[in-house]
Amino acid sequence: MRNAYIEALLAYKEVYPEICVLDGDCSRSTKTAMFKKQYPDDFINVGIAEQNMVSIAAGLARCGYRPVLNSFASLLISRACEQIVQAVCLPCLPVIIVGHYAGLSASMEGAPHHAISDLGIISSMPNIEIYTPSTEIDIDRSLCSALSSSVPSYIRLSKNEAAKPHNIPICMYESFALYGKRQKSTAVVTMGGMLVECLKAYDTYTREEPPFCILSFFKFKITDRTELCDFLRSCVRLVILEDHYISGGLGTMIKNIIADEGIKTNIVHLGIKGFTETGEFNWLSEKMGIGYRSLLNEIK
């Protein structure tokens, strides 16, 4: 997703000249090195100092700049949690925080580099918008929304390629996109990089109509709750698929809405149940129960 992200960021720089990019010694991985090449005066590498990076971004925002700071999600959000709360969210500064290598997408690096708790941490903070894009369009929408907003934002990006849905009906809503036909008894609810797994599962149905549709959230804090709830009420079964720990992520968010609204539906929650390990991405995803085969097992 980082390639699509940096392309979009470079395009938006022309619209928002106040953008300045910070990176914590990851710029060759996050691709912000490409931004540095074009705009060296608007790029700051703070070195391996995530807490300082967030605080510096807050100071820049107070001078009217639009800081977009980048690091690996697992290292950034936990380490700089307090700085995000106190320096950015409390005064509500328009800082954009981009967490790369979300979920298991840096699978070979091992557990410390797997961001499986970042949404739980960030969603506990007031004032901050959260984006979990899946496709290149989502990435563009996320940046557009974050830049046009005056509040802090967190954008969660997988290391893997963005999903490329094809041969599937798509309907875009404010916080989510519906893939497939609406009138299905089973809906798979997902976000971010996991849309790829959902589409893989969808594509296995070559001779028959897939028995499910997919809701993929690109905006984690839902703003079009009425539309979502109408949809959820029409489903007999929800399968929630996320690359996050089972507490604090998408499953928690959806279940809270369902409980709040008194919606009766069967829920299966496929999320990460414990600490992870090193491995090839597909192997690791299945072992953690969130790969497309795990999803198909539930659907069948």
Place this chain on the structure above:
Amino acid sequence: MKQHLKELTRQATEIRKLILKMLLASLSGHPGSSLSLVEIIVTLFRYHNIGKDIRANNQLILSKGHGVPAIYAYYIHAGILPASMVSELRKGGSPLQGHPDERFFPHLNYCSGSLGINAGMAAGMAKGILKRKWGTRVFTILGDGEMQEGQVWEAFMFVSHNNLTNLTYIIDYNKLQLDGTVDSIMSLGKLADKIRAFGLQCEEVDGHDYTQLERAVRQSAGVPSCIIAHTTKGKGVPQMEGITEWHSIHDPELARTVISEVLENQF
């Protein structure tokens, strides 16, 4: 000169009186940490164009936010806040929050409370000011205990590497922190040497001597710098000077008794 210093000393006494009055009303807060700051704050406000507009005014950031009664006291003394605010410290709905909070006290461009964070925020602000070519400075007051936070040293590295010539840190080195002396908890060692090794110019002064403070502040201009201001915690109140227990009010009735007596007999 002597007349001038007399006036500054009188101001410091008035501000200390206001700090004590505020703490008497709230029976909550940090007497020792506020009283040690007074001369530093008077020096900066008096001579260095401290204000709200980052483009036109120099910025004062109290990173050791628990000392904020000293800031509030200055604003009351200067007539920017009404005298009646002396009874509003830490009251629900009051602009005089327990730690600096710009949401409620709009004269500020920061919130503080968790130590170390504003060492970095100040660096970002200084960097932004230089990029904008506004010409203003950033003064950031750190506590000595706060120097134990790793983020402060991350900020120093950034300041030095980016040559932030418009940033001056001032350390209120009053030797005590919540649990005891700084030396017994986590000694700062040869602090000035450490700071210089991180690439900042560093001067040491008597933090209650206006002449030394002002000279150091002037000499800090144009170079990334730090001033170690040696102070006395609880300065100006003999019952509190150098005593760890007066870091914060933990016994409201004792505080009421002692502060009332001090205000009656001393101020």
